[in-house]
Amino acid sequence: MPEKLYPKFKDEISKTPGGENIKRCFQCGTCNVSCPIREIDEKYNPRKIIRMALLGMKDRVLSSDFIWLCTACYTCQERCPQDVRIPEMMNAIKNLAVKEGYIHDSFVKQAELIESTGWAHTLGEFAKKKREQIGLPVTFKECPEIQEIFNITGLNKITHVKEGKRD
Numbered sequence: 229m230p231e232k233l234y235p236k237f238k239d240e241i242s243k244t245p246g247g248e249n250i251k252r253c254f255q256c257g258t259c260n261v262s263c264p265i266r267e268i269d270e271k272y273n274p275r276k277i278i279r280m281a282l283l284g285m286k287d288r289v290l291s292s293d294f295i296w297l298c299t300a301c302y303t304c305q306e307r308c309p310q311d312v313r314i315p316e317m318m319n320a321i322k323n324l325a326v327k328e329g330y331i332h333d334s335f336v337k338q339a340e341l342i343e344s345t346g347w348a349h350t351l352g353e354f355a356k357k358k359r360e361q362i363g364l365p366v367t368f369k370e371c372p373e374i375q376e377i378f379n380i381t382g383l384n385k386i387t388h389v390k391e392g393k394r395d
Contacts, residue, residue, distance in 0.1 A: 233284035240324065241281055247320030252310040253278045259304035259314055265297050272297040274304055274314050281321065290325040296332045331386055340387045343378055346371055 234240075241247035259274040260266050266273060271294045280289050289295060298318040305313050325331075342348055346368035351359070356366045378384040 231285060231288060234286040235284045237284045237286040237289075238282050240286075241317070241320055244320040244324055246313070246316030246323075249310070249312045250278060250281060250317055250320075253282070253312045254310060255279060256309060258307045258309060259312070262303045262307050264301060264303065265299055269294075269297060274298075274318075277321070278312070278314075278317070289321060290328050290330050293332070295321050295325060296334070336386050339378075339383050343374060343383070343387050344368075346374060 238250055241250050253275075255275055255278070257275050263272070263274060273294070277289060277295065295318060298315060300315040300318075302315055305311075305315055308314065338348055341350070351366070359366050375384075378387065
């Protein structure tokens with residue numbers, strides 16, 4: 229079955245802050261040449277992502293893992309002859325993905341960690357000992373403020389897993 233195309237997808241991106249210059253891209257490939265992520269992972273190809281967006285391949289672009297790989301090093305932006313501003317455009321696409329319900333697993337796991345431990349990363353033994361030595365808490369005590377923030381922002385809907393599916 230052929231993929232459904234959304235001809236207005238490029239307009240949706242261009243109306244999103246950071247995506248204003250997407251239509252300037254004429255596929256020269258300068259962004260690919262200097263991209264450090266492209267060197268490591270062939271899936272990340274800014275030129276291909278822009279082309280798919282311009283062609284209206286909305287579902288494929290928004291649901292893919294490769295849009296989350298941009299590290300915003302700005303090397304591509306510095307060299308782009310058309311001032312496409314790829315890192316900002318990638319953020320615009322990520323924002324659209326989140327609006328459509330596509331949230332990368334790494335962000336879900338990070339939110340779950342904040343919700344359960346109060347911290348954005350786990351503490352190793354060394355950090356726990358140092359915290360204990362200077363009188364800081366080592367373990368997380370229930371914090372109603374975190375739950376309130378999660379409820380207000382809707383983060384609780386992506387972190388609570390019931391029967392293998394997110395709310």
